[in-house]
Amino acid sequence: MVNQRHPNGRTTAGTTSSRASASTAGSVRQALLARAEIALVDVRPEGLFAEGHPLFAASLPLGRLEAEVFDRLPRRSIRVVAYGDSDEDTAAAVRRLRELGYRDVSALDGGLAGWIAAGGELFRDVNAPSKAFGELVAAKLKTPSIPAEGLAKVIADGGAGAGYVVVDARRFEEYAVMSIPTATSVPGAELVLRAGALAPDPATTIVVNCAGRTRSIIGAQSLINARIPNKVMALENGTIGWTLAGLELDHGRLNRAPIVPAEAERAQAAGWAVAARLGIGRVTPAELATLLADSDRTVYRFDVRTPEEYASGHLPGFRSAPGGQLVQETDWFAPVRGATVVLADDGGGRAAMTASWLAQMNWDVVIAKGAEAELAEGTAAPPATGDWVPARPPAPEIPLAGPGEVEAWQRAGTVRVIDIDSSPRFHAGHLPGAAWALRTDLPRLTRTTSGQHRTVLTSADGYLPAWAANDLISSDPGAAVAVLAGGTDGWTRSGRPLESSGGGKSGDGTLLSAPVDVYRRPYEGTGVDAALMQAYLDWEYGLVAQLDRDGTHGFTVLAP
Numbered sequence: 001m002v003n004q005r006h007p008n009g010r011t012t013a014g015t016t017s018s019r020a021s022a023s024t025a026g027s028v029r030q031a032l033l034a035r036a037e038i039a040l041v042d043v044r045p046e047g048l049f050a051e052g053h054p055l056f057a058a059s060l061p062l063g064r065l066e067a068e069v070f071d072r073l074p075r076r077s078i079r080v081v082a083y084g085d086s087d088e089d090t091a092a093a094v095r096r097l098r099e100l101g102y103r104d105v106s107a108l109d110g111g112l113a114g115w116i117a118a119g120g121e122l123f124r125d126v127n128a129p130s131k132a133f134g135e136l137v138a139a140k141l142k143t144p145s146i147p148a149e150g151l152a153k154v155i156a157d158g159g160a161g162a163g164y165v166v167v168d169a170r171r172f173e174e175y176a177v178m179s180i181p182t183a184t185s186v187p188g189a190e191l192v193l194r195a196g197a198l199a200p201d202p203a204t205t206i207v208v209n210c211a212g213r214t215r216s217i218i219g220a221q222s223l224i225n226a227r228i229p230n231k232v233m234a235l236e237n238g239t240i241g242w243t244l245a246g247l248e249l250d251h252g253r254l255n256r257a258p259i260v261p262a263e264a265e266r267a268q269a270a271g272w273a274v275a276a277r278l279g280i281g282r283v284t285p286a287e288l289a290t291l292l293a294d295s296d297r298t299v300y301r302f303d304v305r306t307p308e309e310y311a312s313g314h315l316p317g318f319r320s321a322p323g324g325q326l327v328q329e330t331d332w333f334a335p336v337r338g339a340t341v342v343l344a345d346d347g348g349g350r351a352a353m354t355a356s357w358l359a360q361m362n363w364d365v366v367i368a369k370g371a372e373a374e375l376a377e378g379t380a381a382p383p384a385t386g387d388w389v390p391a392r393p394p395a396p397e398i399p400l401a402g403p404g405e406v407e408a409w410q411r412a413g414t415v416r417v418i419d420i421d422s423s424p425r426f427h428a429g430h431l432p433g434a435a436w437a438l439r440t441d442l443p444r445l446t447r448t449t450s451g452q453h454r455t456v457l458t459s460a461d462g463y464l465p466a467w468a469a470n471d472l473i474s475s476d477p478g479a480a481v482a483v484l485a486g487g488t489d490g491w492t493r494s495g496r497p498l499e500s501s502g503g504g505k506s507g508d509g510t511l512l513s514a515p516v517d518v519y520r521r522p523y524e525g526t527g528v529d530a531a532l533m534q535a536y537l538d539w540e541y542g543l544v545a546q547l548d549r550d551g552t553h554g555f556t557v558l559a560p
Contacts, residue, residue, distance in 0.1 A: 021094075022109035023081045025118035031079070032056060032552040035362070037298055037338040039073055040108070043084040043093040045438060047516030052122035054115055055129055055550050058335030061517065062093050063420065063439035066467050069100065070391040071319070072335050075298040076101045083108035083115075089440060100393055121550040124539055126519055127214075130328050132543040133361050133555050134214035138234075139544050140557040143217050143224070145236040148245040151207055155181055165198045166207045166235070167191065169219035169324055172256065174524060178239055178249040180209050186257045188219050188324015189304050189350040192226045193267040194257040202229035209235035209242075211523035213540050215328055222353055225560050226270035240523055240533045264348045271349030271356070275367070278359045278558060280352070282369035288342060292317075298339035301368075302326055304354045305345050305375075307387075315371055316384045318344050323354035330361060341365040347372035362554035395463050396470035400485040403494040406431075406456050414453040418445065419488065420468060421459035423515040429498035431458065431484075431491055437512040439468050445512055446472055446479060454480035462487030 031038040042049045043062040053059075060068060062084060073080065080102055084090040090107045097105045108114060116122065125131070137143065146154075154164050166183040168175045175185040186194050191208070199206050206228075208219040216234035223232045235241065239249060283291065291299050303314045304323035314320070321333050323343075334341060341363050343351040351367045358365040374383065401409075409415035410433060417434040419426045426436040437445055446455050457465035465483045472481045484491060492498060501510055522528050522536040547553050 021106045023106040024109045025115045025120050028054075028081055028108065029118075029120070029552060032337060033554075035338045035364075035554070037075075037078055037336055039078055039080045039336045041073075041080060041082045041093070041335065043082055043089055045440075045516045046126070046519045048085060050124060050126050050519035052112070052124055053128070054120055055123050055132070055547075055552060056331070056337050058331045059126065060335065062089055062096075063468075063517070064464065065093060065096055066100070066393055066395075067390065067464055069097070069102075070393065072332075073102070073298075074300070074391075075295075075336070077103050077295065078298055078336055079104045081106055081108050083111045087111075121546055123543075123546060123550075125536070126521070127329050127331060128543075129361065129553070130330055131214045131540060132547050132553070134217045135540055135543040136547060136555055137221055137360075137557055138213070138217045141221060141224075141559065143221050144231075144233045145216075145220075146207060146233045147236045148242040148247055151180070151235060152242075152245070152247050163203070164205045164207060166209060167195060167198065167219070167257065168210070169208050169215040170210050171322070171325060174211065176252060176254060177524075178251055179253045180235065180239065180242060181248075181250050183209060183250075183253070184255045184257050185253075187306070187322055188215055188222070188327065189322060189354050190257070190306070190324070191219050191222050192228070192270055192353050193263060193348045193350060194259055195223060195228065195230075196263045196266070197260045198257050199230050205231045205233065207233050207235055210238045211521075212238045212240050212536065215324060218327060218357060219324070221560075222357075225274050225356070225558065226267075226349075226353065227273075227560070228270070237537055238523070240537060244530060244533060259348070267349035268347050268352070269349070271352030274356045274558070275352040275359075278356055280355045280359055281366050283342060283366045284369045288368060291340060291342070298336045299342060300334045300336075300339055301342045301344070302333065303344050304350045305348075309346070309375075311387055312385060313375060314384050315344055315368065315374060318342075318368075319388050323350050326354055327357045327361075330358070330363070334363075339364070342368055344368040344371035344375070346375035356558070360556050360558055362556070392463065395466035398466050398469045398473065399482040401456055401482040402485045403491045403496055406484055406491075407496065409454065409456070415456055416454075417456045417458060417484070418442070418512065419458050420465055421488070423511070423517050425460060426510075427501045429488070429492075429500050431488065432497065432499045434458070435510055435512050436515075438514075438517060439464065441513045442468055442472060443475065446481060454482065456482050456484055458484040458488050458491070460488050462490070 040057045041060040042053050042057045045061050046059050049059040082093045094105050166180050167186040168183045169188045172185045208216050210216045216238050220232050220234040301318040302321035303310050303318040310320040326333055343355055345351040355365045417431050419430050419434045419436050420439045457469055459465050462483050469481045469483050472479045522532045
């Protein structure tokens, strides 16, 4: 029997609770190989998920399950196999999924220990399918690259802006935090559409970078596959490689590449030429309606344009998923392996290029026909505007406490406020005197009140605290638990201040749980230890061998 130590001290056996029916690792593997629809969900906090998980497992933390599950697992009859850090957590996830209407839910027999015992491979980090695929592309196609020192010399010699241009394929927000000197933001799916505006001269070399490797490789290879006339290279190891070479990054750059209308037609043709080679088709609105009406089929609908374009007008039912990030984060956007993916854009070739990569990753993908006319500027008015509104089950009705009431309890010393939002959000701003905890630790924490009379739970909007409070009261009807009305945002709207913290360690009086809810990526942000960055690169270089050992991916790589 394999024992697993929880960061907060719980020791649990790696066996499946009798309270939940079980699926063997072998049956999950068979479903993946058969391309049958299945969602393998890891209900541990993201930080623990990143320590090791099956290739196609999706992180769906138990503490956030109600807020995410309807969007991420849209069909209630889908086969869902769950595992967690303990039998108790796994059983709780299975039970909640069934309560929410999911009809085919089971626990992974033996959990991760059972997966390993059956010969299953574990992948570290997050977005492992996409990163492994990127490494496979680089290995198969020998994607051209330039080392950091080589690009630095080009920039120092004045080549950037003349013979070279550097384009950053990450999200704009990541680019603004840190970037290669002279780089311009061109997120992945935008490259074929916008690169020509930056490098109209075919003699100009285009260098594509990201933070590590995947988006550099996929971005550079997108341009190569689209057969643009320029020479294209990926920056070897991205901003991590730049930093490890002892070079300085820029911070706060805001340069974005424009869309040149004349380029849109060329980009559309280039994108469709690649998509056609993979047999990617289109679906009419009527055909899409038929797909959606099929109770045996999971269909994801994504708008692959920029978030700003999406907010200005999009097709109903289509969620914003900028193409580069969709390819990078397939496990987050589409946890149901074997599902159908429908993409939309306004005719700029972005859906076609995105679809080409998803098809190579063994997804059934099509493009919404007619979306171009509805989304293109100056034609029919877009039928929906604004940001995506998540589909969420209604929160339970539980006792609420207004900001004034909570403030009075705080002055009297008769309340403990616990914030169960993400730990980064807690550190950025929380109620004065509040503590932070993982939602899954609340039963333990509320059993010990340290002489205080009640507990008030909060998060930004108060949604998940309502579920947490309901669970606590259901297990102990006498529990003195309430939820802050309007959440932390409501506290702020009432004119009351927040306080921030510096991300203190467990035991400093603010963190009641180990902050494992969010995995800090070694390729995002600043101040990351060099050893962690190098270890991350070493892991990426080993992913192709892991794919071979795992054997469930079904990836193919299209030659340019």
